[in-house]
Amino acid sequence: MEERRAIIVTIGNELLSGEVENTNATWLARELYALGVLVHQILTLPDEIAVIVRMLQPLRTEYDYVLISGGVGPTPDDVTRPALARLLGVPLEPHPDALALLQARFQGSSNAAVLAMADLPRGALVKIDSHLLFPGFILENLYVLPGVPRIMQRIFALLRDRLRTRPFLTCSLHTTQKETAFAHLLVELSRRFPSVQVGSYPTTSEGEYQVRIVLKSKEPQSLQQAKSWLETRMQP
Known part of the structure; x- marks a missing residue:
């Protein structure tokens, strides 16, 4: 299957302690899949520069896209920007577009901590929604988004066309059989149609057991052949 591979990295101690639910990871995974990008891993890291650098160093060369959410605000625990500067070996410096956004939003009432949000790793390509406080930015294959879900989603909308590739096609079958009755067929299907x-997803609703079998591919002919092959072998 032709695919672009991505990892989603969410950053924040509040995620690791369970204080905040990690809805950004689920939302990003769903959006990336809709764009034809397959998420291979979701990782959550603490607000620690050394840990962020150590973990991202091998991952940024392993994946086509590294989506990073969180840690770009004005408070001391927002360390994503300096961590990425250290990762890439470049200085932090005021980005004129990001600085202009902050100055326009605060109109003279800002302070040094707020304006420091415009300090980005050298070479960052900034993505700005003029109605939002936080910009997003791109560094090589690193796509950096704010952690606030509403703002993150708005900034991500500016990145969609850069990430979009050939979409996945999906079809599904439903059965009341136990997975143990057809697991061998799914193994054989995977071998015949690489x-x-x-995927097989059992559910129970109002006491009724059902399994949804989902087939996904970027190859329409292979997808249809696999579905037909399975349908002829599944018991009613």
Whole structure:
């Protein structure tokens, strides 16, 4: 299966302590899949520069896209910007577009901590929504987003066209059989149709057991062949 591979990295002690639910990771995974990008890993890191650098160093060369959310605000625990500067070996410096955004938003009432949000790693490509306080930015294959969900989603909308690739196609079958009755068929399907991903998801609703079998591929012919092959072998 032709695919662009991504990792989602959410940063924040509040996520690791359970104080804040990590909704950004789920939202980003769903959006990336809709764009044809397959998420291979979701990682949550603390607000510690050394840990962020150590963990991202190998990952940024392993994946096509590294989506990073959180840690770009004005408080002491917002360390994503200096961590990425250290990771790439470049200085932090005021970005004129980000600085102009902050100055326009605060109109003279800002302080040094607020204006420091415009200090970005050298070479950052800034993505700005003029109605928002925080910009997003791109560094090589690192896509950096704010952690506030509403703002993160607005900034991500500015990145969609850069990330979009050939979409996944999906089809599904439903059965009341136990997974143990057809697991061997899914194993054989995976062997016969390597470009097709298969997943089996049991649910129980109002006491009724059902399994949804989902097939995914970027190859429409392979997807249809796999579905037909499975349908002829599944018991009613």
